[in-house]
Amino acid sequence: MAKVVERKAGARQVLSSSSQRVTAQRALLLELLRQSGGHLDAEELYMRARKKNSRISLSTVYRNLQLFKKLGLIEEHHFDEEHHHYEVKSGAEHQHLLCISCGKVVEFACPLSREFRNNIGKQYDFDINDVEVRMTGLCSSCRTSDK
Amino acid sequence: MAKVVERKAGARQVLSSSSQRVTAQRALLLELLRQSGGHLDAEELYMRARKKNSRISLSTVYRNLQLFKKLGLIEEHHFDEEHHHYEVKSGAEHQHLLCISCGKVVEFACPLSREFRNNIGKQYDFDINDVEVRMTGLCSSCRTSDK
DNA sequence: GTTAATGCAAATGTTTTGCAGTATA
DNA sequence: TATACTGCAAAACATTTGCATTAAC
Numbered sequence: 001m002a003k004v005v006e007r008k009a010g011a012r013q014v015l016s017s018s019s020q021r022v023t024a025q026r027a028l029l030l031e032l033l034r035q036s037g038g039h040l041d042a043e044e045l046y047m048r049a050r051k052k053n054s055r056i057s058l059s060t061v062y063r064n065l066q067l068f069k070k071l072g073l074i075e076e077h078h079f080d081e082e083h084h085h086y087e088v089k090s091g092a093e094h095q096h097l098l099c100i101s102c103g104k105v106v107e108f109a110c111p112l113s114r115e116f117r118n119n120i121g122k123q124y125d126f127d128i129n130d131v132e133v134r135m136t137g138l139c140s141s142c143r144t145s146d147k
Numbered sequence: 148m149a150k151v152v153e154r155k156a157g158a159r160q161v162l163s164s165s166s167q168r169v170t171a172q173r174a175l176l177l178e179l180l181r182q183s184g185g186h187l188d189a190e191e192l193y194m195r196a197r198k199k200n201s202r203i204s205l206s207t208v209y210r211n212l213q214l215f216k217k218l219g220l221i222e223e224h225h226f227d228e229e230h231h232h233y234e235v236k237s238g239a240e241h242q243h244l245l246c247i248s249c250g251k252v253v254e255f256a257c258p259l260s261r262e263f264r265n266n267i268g269k270q271y272d273f274d275i276n277d278v279e280v281r282m283t284g285l286c287s288s289c290r291t292s293d294k
Numbered sequence: 295g296t297t298a299a300t301g302c303a304a305a306t307g308t309t310t311t312g313c314a315g316t317a318t319a
Numbered sequence: 320t321a322t323a324c325t326g327c328a329a330a331a332c333a334t335t336t337g338c339a340t341t342a343a344c
Contacts, residue, residue, distance in 0.1 A: 023343070056301085
């Protein structure tokens with residue numbers, strides 16, 4: 001609760017401190033991204049935004065997703081080939097588990113990734129700044145409910 | 148050497164056994180994918196193919212990449228947002244390390260991924276069939292040569 | 295009042311598809 | 320010879336951009 005207020009202030013602060021204007025559209029989009037908790041794509045975000053502001057345009061959604069990404073407010077994932085998915089950046093490092101049948105996305109902690117990063121970075125002389133682990137498979141309900 | 152012959156026969160066999168025809172275009176595309184060793188996108192593959200057969204079309208490249216993927220002959224990766232990259236499937240499980248500056252792709256063995264898979268699968272009751280680990284950062288030459 | 299952001303429509307770039315002609319089995 | 324595959328052009332799709340209007344500072 002205090003956390004939400006803090007985050008809201010944070011986003012607004014990030015915007016104004018980089019001389020970006022705090023528009024109604026941006027506030028709405030950030031709000032929806034935060035509420036969703038999960039992983040939205042541009043189209044889905046656009047549809048949700050239209051329920052609150054029927055005049056908002058898809059370009060505004062795209063333009064602002066790019067802005068938020070650049071400002072580090074959200075993260076972009078390439079789960080499937082056709083859409084990018086966006087999620088609000090949380091402090092906690094986590095990875096993703098996807099069901100190939102129903103599309104469900106589960107987040108899991110991945111404490112090994114730090115150790116990984118160091119080993120591999122040293123071995124190949126890379127300065128690693130991101131590790132993504134993605135596992136795909138069948139969730140329990142999809143597994144039982146078919147074939 | 149024996150391996151290459153074996154693989155060639157393998158691809159041909161996979162094609163005919165699923166009543167797909169072994170056309171000159173398919174042979175060429177598979178040959179180029181195999182030769183490249185690395186990670187080609189459709190456009191790059193198309194350009195290389197045109198050097199050998201100037202009449203080949205981009206649609207043929209796309210159609211066959213999808214076919215090869217479906218038959219399990221190649222793997223598709225989403226390294227960046229605009230292109231998909233394809234690589235011939237090799238038995239060895241490996242992961243990818245990408246330089247965000249020059250785009251270099253390094254493959255590395257990831258022996259932990261099997262253990263990972265089992266733990267996470269058990270924990271979330273998923274039947275996991277693929278693990279992808281992708282690290283991004285700066286390679287040594289990009290690190291020294293700028294900023 | 296300036297200047298950045300928006301909405302719209304048109305453009306872009308990648309990937310897909312319909313169809314008539316061509317080549318494989 | 321029957322039918323799958325190809326090449327071409329057009330379509331489809333997500334995303335980006337130009338520009339006149341609107342709103343934030």
